[in-house]
Amino acid sequence: MTVRAPADTHEVFNQSPPFVDVDLYACDAALQDAVRANGAAGEAEALSAFGRRWGSAAMAEAARLANEYPPRLKTYDARGFRRDTVEFHPAYHGFMAESIGEGLHASTWTAEGAPAPAPAEVARAARFYMVAQVENGHMCPVTMTRAALGALAAEPALRDRLLPKILSRHYDPSFRPWWEKAGMTLGMGMTEKQGGTDVRANTTRATPVGDGYLIDGHKWFMSAPMCDAFLVLAQAPGGLTCLLMPRFRPDGQVNGLRFQRLKDKLGNRSNASSEVEFVNAFAWRVGEEGRGVPTIIRMVQLTRLDCAISSAGIMRMALAQAVHHARHRTVFQRKLVDQPMMRLLLADLALDAEAAVAVVLRLCRSFDGAARDPQEAARARLLTPVVKYWVCKTAPAFVYEAMECLGGNGYVEEGALARLFREAPVNAIWEGSGNVMGLDVLRALAREAEESRAVLAALGAEAAGLPGVGETLAAIERTLAAPEREAHARSAVERLALLAAAAALATGAPSGIAEAFARARLGPSGGRTWGTAPLEGSVVTRLIERVLPA
Ligand SMILES: Cc1cc2nc3c(=O)[nH]c(=O)nc-3n(C[C@H](O)[C@H](O)[C@H](O)COP(=O)(O)OP(=O)(O)OC[C@H]3O[C@@H](n4cnc5c(N)ncnc54)[C@H](O)[C@@H]3O)c2cc1C
The missing domain is CATH 1.20.140.10 (Butyryl-CoA Dehydrogenase, subunit A, domain 3)
Incomplete structure (x- = not known):
């Protein structure tokens, strides 16, 4: 119960109470009808529990905090060594742990990386729709992680190595190589200064070395820079190619991602969106050269x-x-x-x-x-x-x-x-x-x-x-x-x-x-x-x- 001190000069009345501590599923007739109509009626009880959790006053307050204290880029440490890390408010990490714990990044895939049986998409979408009512910024890495498996299907051997970490329901924000972590998240870098829609204008280069490529260039927008790996587009000898760039090289060294700035955005403030340069950054090819798009x-x-x-x-x-x-x-x-x-x-x-x-x-x-x-x-x-x-x-x-x-x-x-x-x-x-x-x-x-x-x-x-x-x-x-x-x-x-x-x-x-x-x-x-x-x-x-x- 909230205890309020009386106002000295007037009585406060005729204000609507906060819209919190509601079941976001049970109070939404249109959502319930759509869930039923699209084959997910069996999820009703679980969706209602989800709706109560996400409709709580505590979640609403956490959303306020995650957005009022936006992430900050730490380019260097106190001694001048590059860090290239991003600090988030604990409320942001709380949302990541909640959504990943619920499998919003993974529930539409089987353990083998194939599409999960129906109604996996509808059941996840109903949850995603409720999360969007509360906090949107953290949904960016959640959606990119789940979607990346669509592209990684073009490189099954690489995908299979990463799958257990991608599908893990443990959110692990530590800055370590992906293979040491309890779970990993994935981002995406396509947009460059001279063109976002027109990705064929990308100038970032990918040079083959050993079993991978070295990437040099930049991305003008790359959101969720604390992800553990990024699908990027770059010009390889055979044309525009999709590659997966991990934060740490296979030898355990920090990879060559240099974050320049975080965007000062109109909204989506709890999510970090970076400008980044790649300096000899290691990456694996995903799909054939020239088949990036x-x-x-x-x-x-x-x-x-x-x-x-x-x-x-x-x-x-x-x-x-x-x-x-x-x-x-x-x-x-x-x-x-x-x-x-x-x-x-x-x-x-x-x-x-x-x-x-x-x-x-x-x-x-x-x-x-x-x-x-x-x-x-x-x-x-x-x-x-x-x-x-x-x-x-x-x-x-x-x-x-x-x-x-x-x-x-x-x-x-x-x-x-x-x-x-x-x-x-x-x-x-x-x-x-x-x-x-x-x-x-x-x-x-x-x-x-x-x-x-x-x-x-x-x-x-x-x-x-x-x-x-x-x-x-x-x-x-x-x-x-x-x-x-x-x-x-x-x-x-x-x-x-x-x-x-x-x-x-x-x-x-x-x-x-x-x-x-x-x-x-x-x-x-x-x-x-x-x-x-x-x-x-x-x-x-x-x-x-x-x-x-x-
Ligand atoms: C908050 C935020 C986060 C982002 N995060 C990422 C990220 O993580 N990774 C990433 O790769 N990108 C990211 N982006 C970039 C985003 O995807 C691009 O801004 C977007 O694709 C548009 O590209 P552009 O900015 O280069 O605009 P342009 O390509 O220059 O387009 C400008 C306008 O022209 C229109 N247009 C383009 N071509 C045509 C045509 N042929 N006919 C008519 N109209 C046309 C477009 O619809 C658009 O309205 C992010 C953007 C924002 C705002």
Whole structure:
């Protein structure tokens, strides 16, 4: 119980209590429906225990600390020797231990490094989505570690040596060679000063020596620099190549990674993002020389999925805070949640939060089924950039609107909204920015034309009967057939995302929710800001009640 001293000059009342000590699973009807619809109903009890732990006041306070005391680079020690280490607040290490202990970096892989059986992706995504509601920075190394195994599949012998340490559920932050540690984490370095999207412009060089390569050059962004090894791209004699660069050389010496600075970032502050130079840094090749992009893309597909899951989680927490506040705050003698304009605004926001979690978990089911079902594989290929585009782009404006529901308190750092707001844009920028997602969708449609058409037809069938579905399909076809389709790719991608979301709601949410979403988002009515959707009173009530039980 919190004991508060009385204010001298006035009584404090009509403030909403903190939204803490909640079960993040049990209070989220949309999440529960999506988990059930995508084959993970058996996880409900474990997810509820997870939701209680992550919804606690202690976790919320730790998240505040991890972000208020950001990491610091220690380039040299007191005697001038290079150290190149990063110091984090203990709260950050606590989050790493929690997430790795839960297997969020590993649970989608078997002990042999193959994709784990269904519903591994959906079950992990439900947890990842809850973690994103609390602390985002530490999720960067967690997602990179799990995704790196996608790329390491190109080099099975190397992967098998590292696997026991990667899959270990012990977080070991000590600065030692990976083989001496209880567990290891992995990062990724692709982006250079002259080009991030255009990695073929990389100038970092890889020179073959013995059973490895020596790397010279730099990376302009390399997050989570205290990882134990990094997948990097560099120019080898045979072209752009993927390599794995450990922090310590095989002889136990510290490897040649020289961290120049940590980025001073808008958000994601608990996570360190470095600028780094490589000086004769040792690395192993992963995949063939010249096949760097196709090799690392197997990692990037998974990190893109995680960006979408995480943004859906950010949206969920922002909305839950808004509804919680509106239920407690009285303005003009009436609770905010009973005021007509606020009700429509909250319900309109809830439509997108419902859609985000539904479409994201449906996509995770495609990853679960991809190994044995070509249709699910095609769906995962086409819809990952589509879903990343829409969910990650929706989140920043969505959080801002939810923030406004809390009035001035929403804008102040002590609440969760300010941090969520600063956190939201990065998921759209990294792992391929918005336009790059548009190009990737066009690439999938060109290269896997037949499979992609089948995905479109399946979405149309699943959403059949909902308002605006026929028109949306026709508009997508028109855009894709136009000679200037690259210029209009965003329009096709956005429509595809809305169609996929309507289909996911049609097959997973209770009746009426998909209909309301399709009417508001596929139909001609509704404005460009939230609170303008054509929603009837009974649907408004239902949507708000689904956000949080009264
Ligand atoms: C906090 C943070 C952490 C990061 N951590 C890492 C990391 O750990 N490892 C790593 O490798 N990178 C990391 N990045 C880098 C990130 O992945 C890149 O910033 C991103 O891929 C964009 O590359 P760029 O910055 O070079 O921008 P550019 O490639 O210059 O792109 C600028 C803009 O142009 C658009 N664009 C590009 N090509 C086209 C085109 N053909 N048509 C139309 N528009 C186009 C892009 O969508 C983008 O909006 C991080 C970035 C941030 C912000």
